[in-house]
Amino acid sequence: MAEVNLLRSLPRTKRNIDARSAAKDPAVVAIANEFGAEDWDGDRKYGYGGYRYDGRWRSVARDMTAHFGLKPGMRVLDVGCGKGFLVKDFMIECPGLEAFGLDISLYAIEHAEPEVAGRLRLGNATSLPFPDASFDAVVSINTIHNLERPGVIRALREIERLAPGRAFVQVDAYHTPEQRELFLRWVLTAKFHDYPSGWLGVFEEAGYTGDWSWTVLER
Ligand SMILES: C[S@@+](CC[C@H](N)C(=O)[O-])C[C@H]1O[C@@H](n2cnc3c(N)ncnc32)[C@H](O)[C@@H]1O
Secondary structure (H helix, E strand, O other): OOEOOOOOOOOOOOOOHHHHHHHOOHHHHHHHOOOOHHHHHOOHHHOOOOOOOOOOOHHHHHHHHHHHOOOOOOEEEEEOOOOOHHHHHHHHHOOOOEEEEEEOOHHHHHOOOHHHOOOEEEOOOOOOOOOOOOOOEEEEEOOHHHOOHHHHHHHHHHHHHHOOOOEEEEEEEOOOHHHHHHHHHHOOOOOOOEOHHHHHHHHHHHOOOOEEEEEOOOO
């Protein structure tokens, strides 16, 4: 169980926090929380502002494969897989790896990459439809913080159940009051977020023994 930055190879995303904050109102937040077409491919005020495959997750898949010692024939699950970009890149980086995804967004699954057809399930992180210890690794990036605290605990227990001690979660956090303020101006969908010490308490309460990293907004 350790903090490890498995997303270190991603390019830094430029975020216009002032524009997001100015456009944010209850109607915008409600639409963003539907995780539908507007969130993925609508105006930036609702979310991604157009999210298309560009291969940027390949290096992340490579680092995750090395971190967990994944080999052809092993099984990996991405909880909150969206359109399946990471699932696709796991299969490119480690041919023969059995990669799967699960997401709550019907729109994302219906607009997934063709290469992952049949590998993505519609579902909720709080109730993963797979047997105990059925994966060699489970990863979940910027997803479980979209639940309230009890849901986060349930999701962590589910992830732990599928791959005891062999998981990675990345979640929204902040180290300083300034970073927290910035985050609150930006956030649309996260319902539980905290300082690392708070998150570590949640991990302990859930009995989560996998690895983790933080998404921290900075100017
Ligand atoms: C910020 S996106 C991250 C997508 C992808 N993991 C990435 O990093 O590009 C959050 C994802 O979590 C999904 N999501 C939100 N709540 C969820 C839940 N309770 N169970 C499963 N997926 C959920 C959304 O549909 C969306 O795909």
